[in-house]
Amino acid sequence: MKKWFMFGLTLLISFTLIACGSEETTTTLSMEQAGVTMVVTLKAEGDRVTEQTADNEIMYDALGVSTAEEAEEFFAGFVEGFDETEGVTHNIEYQEDKVVESLTVDYEKADIDEVSQLAGSQYEAESGDEISLERTIEMLEEQGFEIVE
Secondary structure (H helix, E strand, O other): OHHHHHHHHHHEEOOOOOOOOOEEEEEEEEEEEEEEEEEEEEEEEEEEEEEEEEEEEHHHHHHHOHHHHHHHHHHOOOOOOOOOOOOOEEEEEEOOOOEEEEEEEEEOOOHHHHHOOOOOOOOOOOOOOOOOHHHHHHHHHHOOOOEEO
């Protein structure tokens, strides 16, 4: 089940890079699979992602746990560093039968190199590059996400 968690975290902070432009847009993608629901919202100016939010619901049985306490113990090592990283807001709630997690990365404030060191991040570029909306959407669709209208 750690595989599912790492898969979810990888999708939380999906990095693909190189961008430019100025038109502000919002794109939302979602995926449901084996007790895990993931919704990624990308705010961008042109092709440059300025903010990324991932909202996840993970059923306890998908993690192989049955209580909030077991889920909290399961996640303990994976969420380290999120709260200390500038530009990153992380919230996790342990409910009766699932974990509800929200992660927002404000790329106007966050250091991409620092964010790339967090558990589950994917990073494709040289230091200082920007996050490309087009490439991020392409990567998420390859992983099974679909654009929500």
